[in-house]
Amino acid sequence: METLISTDLKKAETFLKQGDLVAVPTETVYGLAACYNNKTAIQNIFSVKNRPAYDPMILHASNLSMIKALIVKEFPPLAEKLAEKFWPGPLSMVLPKKETIDPIITAGLETVALRIPGHDLLLSLISKLNMPLAAPSANPFGYISPTTAKHVNDQLSGQIAMILDGGPAKIGLESTIVEVKGNHLVVLRAGGIAIEDLKEFDQNLEIRTSSSKPNAPGMLDKHYAPKKDFRFQKNFNSSKDISQIGLIRFNSFSEEFPLENQIVLSPEGKIEIAAQKLYSAMREMDQSRYEIILTETFPNRGIGIAMNDRILRAVNRN
Numbered sequence: 066m067e068t069l070i071s072t073d074l075k076k077a078e079t080f081l082k083q084g085d086l087v088a089v090p091t092e093t094v095y096g097l098a099a100c101y102n103n104k105t106a107i108q109n110i111f112s113v114k115n116r117p118a119y120d121p122m123i124l125h126a127s128n129l130s131m132i133k134a135l136i137v138k139e140f141p142p143l144a145e146k147l148a149e150k151f152w153p154g155p156l157s158m159v160l161p162k163k164e165t166i167d168p169i170i171t172a173g174l175e176t177v178a179l180r181i182p183g184h185d186l187l188l189s190l191i192s193k194l195n196m197p198l199a200a201p202s203a204n205p206f207g208y209i210s211p212t213t214a215k216h217v218n219d220q221l222s223g224q225i226a227m228i229l230d231g232g233p234a235k236i237g238l239e240s241t242i243v244e245v246k247g248n249h250l251v252v253l254r255a256g257g258i259a260i261e262d263l264k265e266f267d268q269n270l271e272i273r274t275s276s277s278k279p280n281a282p283g284m285l286d287k288h289y290a291p292k293k294d295f296r297f298q299k300n301f302n303s304s305k306d307i308s309q310i311g312l313i314r315f316n317s318f319s320e321e322f323p324l325e326n327q328i329v330l331s332p333e334g335k336i337e338i339a340a341q342k343l344y345s346a347m348r349e350m351d352q353s354r355y356e357i358i359l360t361e362t363f364p365n366r367g368i369g370i371a372m373n374d375r376i377l378r379a380v381n382r383n
């Protein structure tokens with residue numbers, strides 16, 4: 066199969082309607098999409114990604130009435146408030162699903178994750194189809210999520226019909242996932258919306274991301290990971306030839322290593338810019354000549370919390 070890379074919405078619509086997979090842009094990362102009611106297409110997402118069936122996916126809708134009519138059993142007042150504040154945007158809510166949602170999407174759970182993404186091209190596509198799109202991130206399972214059409218093409222070329230090119234993702238990290246249980250919130254994944262901003266909606270907000278328990282290393286997910294040996298700079302001391310080592314830094318060069326081996330994400334020290342570039346930098350380093358990749362930890366506030374979550378899962382692999 067030849068993979069078309071294009072901005073042509075009409076073509077994307079046609080492919081999806083006939084059950085072909087299309088990678089779609091969002092403000093967080095690119096997703097690998099299928100129509101939510103096409104079981105065969107959804108099974109194909111699992112096989113193209115090599116994704117285990119126990120990992121549920123996120124539904125993407127273009128407006129609230131689509132969500133209420135087709136996806137959720139109930140949409141509590143707290144969900145309304147979150148929607149008003151954060152959608153379209155990088156927040157996924159987990160809510161009780163309608164019986165009509167295929168259990169293959171939710172991995173057999175009674176709840177479903179959903180969001181209205183903040184990307185106009187994708188919103189137009191969903192509106193044209195007039196139904197939600199199921200879409201996990203468009204990477205092989207366990208690898209770094211793609212933030213450009215090229216990233217998707219590098220790994221999935223020949224396996225999917227089309228990549229809808231919507232430019233580089235503005236946020237660059239996945240959505241924050243929050244389960245809405247009546248008037249209580251449980252954060253399941255740190256992401257594009259800061260946890261501090263969710264606390265306004267529930268003082269007793271609970272955080273249940275596995276990496277929030279760094280003292281229990283066995284609980285950490287191995288995910289978002291490069292193939293190279295990827296480690297924290299602060300834990301690293303080795304007699305290895307330093308020319309073989311690449312570094313990912315926040316806002317300054319490390320004096321201990323050659324400058325040309327380093328990617329500084331945001332010399333001006335802006336955490337949002339660093340987040341936007343993190344996955345590109347990880348991919349670039351993964352394809353480089355370096356044998357070991359070191360990373361700094363990032364300021365643990367705002368989207369920096371999600372950046373630290375991702376690199377913690379990535380380094381854990383080695």
Ligand code: TXA
Nearest residue numbers: 093094095096121122159174176177178201202239240
């Ligand atoms: O930003 C994003 O969220 C991107 C873009 C494409 O929207 N999508 C994304 O999807 O990151 P994915 O499949 O890589 O991650 C979705 C995660 C699952 O791994 C699972 O942890 C969680 O969402 N999830 C989905 N449904 C759930 C449910 N019913 N209950 C709890 N967690 C759920």
Ligand code: MG
Nearest residue numbers: 201202203210
């Ligand atoms: Mg993913």
